[in-house]
Amino acid sequence: MLLFCFRQDLRLHDQPALCLATDMARERGAALLPVVVRAPDGEQTPWGFARVGLHRRRFLADTLEDLRPQLTGRGSGLLEAKGDPVTVLLALAAATGADTLVVEAIDAPEEQAAVDALRAGGLTVHTVWQSNLLHPDDLPWAPEAVPEVFTAFRQGVERAAVPVRPTLPAPDELPPWPLHVPRPAPAVEMGKGLRPDPRSAFPYAEPHCRGGETAALAHLRRYLARGLPHHYKATRNGLMGLDYSSKWSPWLATGALSPRTAIEAMRAFEAEQGASESSYWLWFELLWRDHFRFMHRRFGRALFRARGLSDRPEHRAVRHDAAAFERWCTGRTGQALVDAGMRELAATGYLSNRMRQVVASHLVHELACDWRAGAAWFESQLVDFDVYSNQGNWAYIAGRGTDPRGGRRFDVEHQARTHDPDGAYRRLWAGA
Ligand SMILES: Cc1cc2nc3c(=O)[nH]c(=O)nc-3n(C[C@H](O)[C@H](O)[C@H](O)COP(=O)(O)OP(=O)(O)OC[C@H]3O[C@@H](n4cnc5c(N)ncnc54)[C@H](O)[C@@H]3O)c2cc1C
Numbered sequence: 001m002l003l004f005c006f007r008q009d010l011r012l013h014d015q016p017a018l019c020l021a022t023d024m025a026r027e028r029g030a031a032l033l034p035v036v037v038r039a040p041d042g043e044q045t046p047w048g049f050a051r052v053g054l055h056r057r058r059f060l061a062d063t064l065e066d067l068r069p070q071l072t073g074r075g076s077g078l079l080e081a082k083g084d085p086v087t088v089l090l091a092l093a094a095a096t097g098a099d100t101l102v103v104e105a106i107d108a109p110e111e112q113a114a115v116d117a118l119r120a121g122g123l124t125v126h127t128v129w130q131s132n133l134l135h136p137d138d139l140p141w142a143p144e145a146v147p148e149v150f151t152a153f154r155q156g157v158e159r160a161a162v163p164v165r166p167t168l169p170a171p172d173e174l175p176p177w178p179l180h181v182p183r184p185a186p187a188v189e190m191g192k193g194l195r196p197d198p199r200s201a202f203p204y205a206e207p208h209c210r211g212g213e214t215a216a217l218a219h220l221r222r223y224l225a226r227g228l229p230h231h232y233k234a235t236r237n238g239l240m241g242l243d244y245s246s247k248w249s250p251w252l253a254t255g256a257l258s259p260r261t262a263i264e265a266m267r268a269f270e271a272e273q274g275a276s277e278s279s280y281w282l283w284f285e286l287l288w289r290d291h292f293r294f295m296h297r298r299f300g301r302a303l304f305r306a307r308g309l310s311d312r313p314e315h316r317a318v319r320h321d322a323a324a325f326e327r328w329c330t331g332r333t334g335q336a337l338v339d340a341g342m343r344e345l346a347a348t349g350y351l352s353n354r355m356r357q358v359v360a361s362h363l364v365h366e367l368a369c370d371w372r373a374g375a376a377w378f379e380s381q382l383v384d385f386d387v388y389s390n391q392g393n394w395a396y397i398a399g400r401g402t403d404p405r406g407g408r409r410f411d412v413e414h415q416a417r418t419h420d421p422d423g424a425y426r427r428l429w430a431g432a
Pocket of ligand 1: 292
């Protein structure tokens with residue numbers, strides 16, 4: 001019998017890892033047990049707050065609610081557990097007699113350590129790298145030579161005309177659920193009682209923004225049908241409302257949407273309605289997402305050190321002001337734009353790219369706090385938390401990543417004048 005463990009790939013369309021598990025099970029005439037292991041409810045970060053906050057829990061719960069019937073409808077099901085993935089999966093393998101596990105590869109330290117521990121525990125583990133737009137084997141560089149500077153990466157990709165591989169259809173049928181494993185009742189999830197905030201730029205409690213593949217694909221269709229890619233470049237630095245940016249990230253981060261599916265749909269849109277500089281910009285941004293993934297493959301744990309990739313002596317020691325950090329998290333720094341952003345994040349689990357840059361820069365460069373604490377707070381709060389994009393962007397802004405200029409310091413007053421000239425955004429979140 002085989003186990004398939006979902007990670008950040010909670011979908012059936014364009015799912016190479018699930019296809020591999022399916023093929024292997026069929027070849028062996030074996031059953032396949034799909035599993036998902038979630039963080040335990042009380043898990044804390046080293047910084048003293050919940051690792052997975054209520055917004056993320058709720059979005060993930062909705063994602064699983066969507067996935068469950070899709071698996072059942074294809075002759076399978078979903079076993080859901082909470083706890084340490086290694087402990088849970090080894091216990092499950094022992095209880096069911098499974099000797100093989102298929103999972104997507106995640107090149108981040110904790111996820112890699114989990115795979116090592118599962119192998120050490122006796123399981124044969126097959127990992128499949130699949131969360132990128134571009135396949136690593138199609139790049140014109142070896143993994144250790146992928147350019148550190150984004151522009152060089154993008155230009156190299158475009159010069160070599162690196163293809164986006166075609167997407168895989170969702171399977172019509174899955175290998176059978178193992179007869180000796182009882183079908184579990186769905187888990188009761190925390191966060192179900194959260195009331196949607198009407199000010200949210202990504203109202204995930206509403207059906208059109210709900211977690212899961214069904215809403216993801218519907219959102220993608222709607223976004224294109226409304227012609228929004230033609231306006232994306234002009235509006236992408238907006239702060240309020242659903243339409244200023246694509247809002248693909250929560251579904252991409254949970255894996256409910258495959259980036260290749262998004263680009264395939266974009267290419268069809270461009271073939272029908274014409275390409276524009278603006279529609280190109282969505283590709284450009286998805287390349288940023290890919291670049292951070294390839295940087296994790298190249299640099300691994302180094303991106304998680306206090307000094308990140310920096311070799312500047314002053315970056316070896318990181319200062320941290322716990323009281324200032326607390327004020328930042330709760331939106332009480334006294335800097336109106338930063339406070340508005342931090343309140344929006346806490347109230348909704350989402351924040352625009354522009355505001356992420358502003359609040360991250362403020363924490364690192366003005367409040368002299370440890371950038372990794374900021375990254376951990378985002379991990380706890382963001383419904384679109386993605387280890388690669390989060391760690392990569394934080395390190396970039398803190399000057400510990402791949403920024404050729406050695407970090408980004410945003411002038412908050414200038415940002416407010418440019419992006420919130422009439423103060424509407426600050427007023428929206430002032431009383432929160
Ligand atoms: C400090 C900081 C932390 C971040 N943490 C995350 C995170 O945990 N998860 C996450 O998905 N994004 C993260 N981002 C990147 C970016 O802010 C979000 O991807 C974007 O705001 C999501 O909204 P959207 O889908 O409407 O983006 P759009 O502007 O519509 O962009 C389309 C897609 O391109 C990708 N993209 C856009 N900007 C970036 C970027 N700067 N880096 C990587 N990919 C990008 C995303 O997949 C996004 O969905 C972070 C940025 C900063 C500055």
